[in-house]
Amino acid sequence: MRQASHSPIGVFDSGVGGLTVLKSLMEHLPHESTVYLGDTARVPYGTKSGEVVTRYSLKNAEFLLERGIKLLVVACNTASSVALPALEAALPVPVVGVIGPGAQAALARTQGGGVGVIGTQGTIRSGAYQRALEAQDPRVRVKARACPLFVPLAEEGWTTGDVPMLTAREYLGEFARDGVDTLVLGCTHYPLLKGVIQEVVGPRVALVDSAEATAQAVVTLLEGLDLLAPATSTPSHAYFVTDVPERFTEVGARFLGRPIASAEQVDLKF
Amino acid sequence: MRQASHSPIGVFDSGVGGLTVLKSLMEHLPHESTVYLGDTARVPYGTKSGEVVTRYSLKNAEFLLERGIKLLVVACNTASSVALPALEAALPVPVVGVIGPGAQAALARTQGGGVGVIGTQGTIRSGAYQRALEAQDPRVRVKARACPLFVPLAEEGWTTGDVPMLTAREYLGEFARDGVDTLVLGCTHYPLLKGVIQEVVGPRVALVDSAEATAQAVVTLLEGLDLLAPATSTPSHAYFVTDVPERFTEVGARFLGRPIASAEQVDLKF
Structure with a gap:
C-alpha cells in the first residue's frame, strides 16, 4: 500500500478519551485530515486482558486501514501498552502509540x-x-x-x-x-x-x-517520511463509533473542545 | 427443540455480577445443573445502548442454547431491561429476567x-x-x-x-x-x-x-413445566467467559460464595 500526503491520519481509542489526542493533533497539524474510531460497544479496554485488547486493536486498525490512512495513532493508553508490537507487525503504515x-x-x-x-x-x-x-x-x-x-x-x-x-x-x-x-x-x-x-x-x-507529546511525535514522523499534508489542504474529519453515536457526539465535544457534527455507527463484529 | 428435566439451566451476565443470581438458584434448586456465561470481553452492559446490549444478549443466548439448556435466566439487569422481548421471540426455551x-x-x-x-x-x-x-x-x-x-x-x-x-x-x-x-x-x-x-x-x-426473587420465579416455572431435575440428580456446573478466565474465577468466588474450579474462555465474535 502506498501512502500519500493527502491521506488521512487514523486514530482509534476505546471510546471518547482519545479525542484529547485528536485535539492535540489538530492543533499541531491543522491541514491534516483525520479518521477517528471509538470502540464504544466494547469500552473500556483498561479492565480487559492484553489478549482481548490486542484482538480489538487489530480490528480497529483494519477498519481504519480500509479508509486509506497514511499513519495510525493509538490514542488509548491501554491499547498502546499491550497491542503496539502486534499492530506494528500487522500494519503496512507507521504506528504511533502514546506510551x-x-x-x-x-x-x-x-x-x-x-x-x-x-x-x-x-x-x-x-x-x-x-x-x-x-x-x-x-x-x-x-x-x-x-x-x-x-x-x-x-x-x-x-x-x-x-x-x-x-x-x-x-x-x-x-x-x-x-x-x-x-x-x-x-x-x-x-x-x-x-x-x-x-x-x-x-x-x-x-x-x-x-496527548501533547504524541502529537509532536506524529509531526516529526510525518516530516521525516515527507508525508505532511500540503499547507493548501482543506482538512476533513470523520468520526466512527461501534455503539450508537448520540452520547459520543455529546460527550466527545467536551473532550475535543469543538462540536462533533456527526459520527457514523459501524457494526464491527469481533 | 425438546427440553428434558436433566438439561441444565443457562445463565448469562455481562461479567461476574450474575453469579449472585446463580448462587440463589443453586440454593433453591440444589439438583439442577447450570451453565453460566460471563461476557467479560464486553463488560459492562450498563453504559451501552439497548441496541448493542440486545445484540450481545442474543449471541450469549445462542451460545447457551448450543449447550442444551432447558431454560434461560438473564441475570444482568441491563440485559433484562432491554433485551427480554427479543430473547423471548428468538428462543425455543422459556426466558426469565430479573426485572x-x-x-x-x-x-x-x-x-x-x-x-x-x-x-x-x-x-x-x-x-x-x-x-x-x-x-x-x-x-x-x-x-x-x-x-x-x-x-x-x-x-x-x-x-x-x-x-x-x-x-x-x-x-x-x-x-x-x-x-x-x-x-x-x-x-x-x-x-x-x-x-x-x-x-x-x-x-x-x-x-x-x-436474585432471590428470580430464583423463586425459576422454581415456580420449572415446576409448572414439569422440568425440575429429579432429586436423584448429581448437578454439574460449568462456567464460560469471553475474556481470559483468571480474574473471573478469583473475583467470581466472592460473588458466588464458593470456589470456581475453572472457567473456559470462548471466543464469541460479535
Missing part, C-alpha cells in the same frame, strides 16, 4: 526526583510505561499505580468535590509521601481530573499528559 | 410509601422496572435513579468508608428526603454496597435484591 512519547516527555521534565505513572489496570499491569522510561534512562526511579475509579469519575463528570478528592488521596497518597517530581497521566481520561490530582500530589510535581 | 421478579418482590414489601429503583444508566433509561412496577400496581409511586459509580466501586472492593458513603449520599439523598419505603437494588453489583446504601436511606427502607 513512548509520554515517557519521553516525563524524562524531559523530571529533575531526578522519580517519575510516577498512573493508568488503568491493563496499562499498569503491562509494565509498558515502566519499560519505556527505563529504556530511555536506566537510572530513572519509577513508581506506578492503577487508579480504576478515575475513568468512571471522569465519565460521570465528578471532577471536583469530596468524592474525587478522597479517591485521589487514596490512590496518590504514596506519590505525595515517596516523592516523585513528575507524574504521567497515563490514561486519556485523567487530564479531566488534573485539578484534584495536582492538589493531592502538591504543586512541585509536574503532571505530564501524553 | 419482573424484582418488581414483584418490591410490591410485596412496600407499605404504600413509594418504591425506589436504582440501577445502571441502561436499566434506568429503559424504564423497565418502572413499567413492571406500574403494570403490577398502577397506583404505585416510583422513583428511579442511575448510580453509575456503584459498579466500579464494588469491583474495586471499596464497599465501606468515605468514598462509597459520600457517593451513596450524592445518589440516594433524594430517596431519603422524598420518602420511599422500599428500594430495589436493580444491578447485581449493588448488594455488595448494601451497608452504605442502608445507612444512607435509613433503617426504615427495605432493600430488595432481585
Whole structure:
C-alpha cells in the first residue's frame, strides 16, 4: 500500500478519551485530515486482558486501514501498552502509540526526583510505561499505580468535590509521601481530573499528559517520511463509533473542545 | 427443540455480577445443573445502548442454547431491561429476567410509601422496572435513579468508608428526603454496597435484591413445566467467559460464595 500526503491520519481509542489526542493533533497539524474510531460497544479496554485488547486493536486498525490512512495513532493508553508490537507487525503504515512519547516527555521534565505513572489496570499491569522510561534512562526511579475509579469519575463528570478528592488521596497518597517530581497521566481520561490530582500530589510535581507529546511525535514522523499534508489542504474529519453515536457526539465535544457534527455507527463484529 | 428435566439451566451476565443470581438458584434448586456465561470481553452492559446490549444478549443466548439448556435466566439487569422481548421471540426455551421478579418482590414489601429503583444508566433509561412496577400496581409511586459509580466501586472492593458513603449520599439523598419505603437494588453489583446504601436511606427502607426473587420465579416455572431435575440428580456446573478466565474465577468466588474450579474462555465474535 502506498501512502500519500493527502491521506488521512487514523486514530482509534476505546471510546471518547482519545479525542484529547485528536485535539492535540489538530492543533499541531491543522491541514491534516483525520479518521477517528471509538470502540464504544466494547469500552473500556483498561479492565480487559492484553489478549482481548490486542484482538480489538487489530480490528480497529483494519477498519481504519480500509479508509486509506497514511499513519495510525493509538490514542488509548491501554491499547498502546499491550497491542503496539502486534499492530506494528500487522500494519503496512507507521504506528504511533502514546506510551513512548509520554515517557519521553516525563524524562524531559523530571529533575531526578522519580517519575510516577498512573493508568488503568491493563496499562499498569503491562509494565509498558515502566519499560519505556527505563529504556530511555536506566537510572530513572519509577513508581506506578492503577487508579480504576478515575475513568468512571471522569465519565460521570465528578471532577471536583469530596468524592474525587478522597479517591485521589487514596490512590496518590504514596506519590505525595515517596516523592516523585513528575507524574504521567497515563490514561486519556485523567487530564479531566488534573485539578484534584495536582492538589493531592502538591504543586512541585509536574503532571505530564501524553496527548501533547504524541502529537509532536506524529509531526516529526510525518516530516521525516515527507508525508505532511500540503499547507493548501482543506482538512476533513470523520468520526466512527461501534455503539450508537448520540452520547459520543455529546460527550466527545467536551473532550475535543469543538462540536462533533456527526459520527457514523459501524457494526464491527469481533 | 425438546427440553428434558436433566438439561441444565443457562445463565448469562455481562461479567461476574450474575453469579449472585446463580448462587440463589443453586440454593433453591440444589439438583439442577447450570451453565453460566460471563461476557467479560464486553463488560459492562450498563453504559451501552439497548441496541448493542440486545445484540450481545442474543449471541450469549445462542451460545447457551448450543449447550442444551432447558431454560434461560438473564441475570444482568441491563440485559433484562432491554433485551427480554427479543430473547423471548428468538428462543425455543422459556426466558426469565430479573426485572419482573424484582418488581414483584418490591410490591410485596412496600407499605404504600413509594418504591425506589436504582440501577445502571441502561436499566434506568429503559424504564423497565418502572413499567413492571406500574403494570403490577398502577397506583404505585416510583422513583428511579442511575448510580453509575456503584459498579466500579464494588469491583474495586471499596464497599465501606468515605468514598462509597459520600457517593451513596450524592445518589440516594433524594430517596431519603422524598420518602420511599422500599428500594430495589436493580444491578447485581449493588448488594455488595448494601451497608452504605442502608445507612444512607435509613433503617426504615427495605432493600430488595432481585436474585432471590428470580430464583423463586425459576422454581415456580420449572415446576409448572414439569422440568425440575429429579432429586436423584448429581448437578454439574460449568462456567464460560469471553475474556481470559483468571480474574473471573478469583473475583467470581466472592460473588458466588464458593470456589470456581475453572472457567473456559470462548471466543464469541460479535
